[in-house]
Amino acid sequence: MSGSFTQVGEQAWQWLEAAAHYSETDDPAREGVTRRCATPEHHALLEALRDWMEALGMTVRLDNGANLIGRHASPHPEARTLLLGSHQDTVPHGGKYDGIMGVLLPLALVKYLKDNAITLPFHLDVVAFSDEEGTRFSSTLLGSKVLAGTFDAAMLETTDDEGISLGQALEAFGCRPERIAEDAYRPEEVIAFLETHIEQGPQLEREALPVGVVSAITGIERHRLTVLGRAGHAGTVPMAMRQDALVGAAEVIRLVDTLCRETEDLVGVVGKIENAPNGVNVIPQTTTLSIELRSPKDEIRRRAREQLMAQIEDSLTRRGLTFDAQLTYEQAAVACSAWLKGELEDSVRESGITPRVLFSGAGHDGLAMQSLCDIGMLFLRCAGGVSHHPDEAIQPEDLTAAVQVLVTTCRNLARREAAA
Template structure:
């Protein structure tokens, strides 16, 4: 079986650990999370790594050199998904480096530096809205306040971690010593159409977008839908709908600025009651901090004006913010060289999505290798890559790892 076919087989197997329904739904500290870690732990052992669940919910595999204190290259990605997501977002970056290390081991190639592969617990933020808990723990920038975030059932991050086998009090001790780390490398599907349009399998990432998330609460007044006259109604949903339309208008009118209102909650959510409250999320992204700042100010100013016009109250809570970060020049060059040595074009791409590198950059230089995905589709059950592209990415990563050995001698 080819490396590409092995990779897809493993990703198919991991996708079985999902909540019922379309695509893959696997949330942080869920039963599906627990089950998939058993599979990943087996992959780690095959690759010559010793797996361990850390205090923040990451599964970490280390080789003997890493455990002995040698300078270490960290690789990996996240195991969690969005609701009804795909098989490859996140999990590709866990399965692929482990397969590459396993093949290097079978070929008798020993790296002269330590290697650590991490299956980060929470990157998507689907369950708790807070994100990058595991990567911030390793980077030494973990905020204990994030433990108080709660899911839809009222369970806090701290409570979920304890039930899962983590230890919130010990998370600060997970911070790595920057002098002990060579860098961080993540393989990920592109989540966009650029590589497919160029008919290239792989791309090397130059930087990651800045992201911010907000929770907006629009409050009006409930009333009988049949007896309350239309004029003067304080309908929170109508006001929220106008705000969402304005968000879309501003985003479309601003270059290098994207965003989404992805979640909406209506109360009391009854067929014959005027909505009294609407809570909706707002996510904004741009590679340019000033574009994102100005866009946010324009959006929130427009929302406040719309709320005032309908005699509604509006509160805004920022739930997440991360600035854009650049990938390390030496990793961009090294990954590009590995592509060329494997006869793969080394396209340079900007990432419009956030990744664990947004946190890991506070610890060390980061690098990313993108893999073409069908129709540029991600966060969707039809998310796909080909075995040939998986093969190319695995061989490029193997070449990178072997070349890094030479560079460090």
């Protein structure tokens, strides 16, 4: 064979190192990678990706949502398509692998197929989604919504910190946002969507496994809760007569933490707090905090919400406090397709790795793509579970293992497609 798994794994590593320098930061190792949608850094990365794709014999196009799509064509023009990919954008000062690794690993897959003259009865479309994180326009899952046909044109009116709208930014990027609806794939032409991504958690590393198979993408809900008390002089109001909103908020934080620790498949956090009047000698009158709950099972998350709100009401009432709670965001959990999950497990096993199934506690492009087709995910371990941080790290040999799993999956899907 003219190309080995090790060789294409090493190529993926080199591509990842090169991609990290298309960033608003100067030193990815120290400052992380900052790459936002429809910026010069995004454009420069896509030019590099285009070069790499075309060198592999792929046809490349930019759609009107700023997604770059490279096709490794099947010898059968009327064949269906397997979509692979992930997002190119990052959080501010993020890591080198979150998102972009899921673009470059499929390119390594294509390189292996090309080097070894392996043909498939379906097309491979590798997608660099324009915007999953929503860092610039709060346009979460922009790219994948375009392909899935669920993009809301109202998103084009959202603006960045400089007042530039998403629509204006896409036009400047060379897109025609008024034609985004034309870029959606048709369900009948797609086999499935498969994403590779770093785990963003510690489980695979703890179990010494290079890859794992994802069962579901978590459901998420966020609340804005304001505890209402009464301000007063901190030196003159007796402790027993106080209505201290911050003390009540502290009790809310404890309740959230305790509930999540005691409930299987539930995680949560209070990540933001605003206190008023916020004086050193004033009893807090209002404290506003965010509450986030996540679970791969929506019934667990919703039941936890009901339990938590009842506990909060009971606790704050006993302290003479009231509260106002608003649900500000809710995204249902999405299960990965059972048949594709099974195919990935078989491919992991055939690659000499013990299959490990785990759920994703973070959101991914599959949340949008499931409206179009069946979805599957393959996780790669990351050091310490660190993500969204310059210290994000993977092992080069895990890229090799992942490419082997992807090649095996494609071979198995080829047999499945031929039998359909």
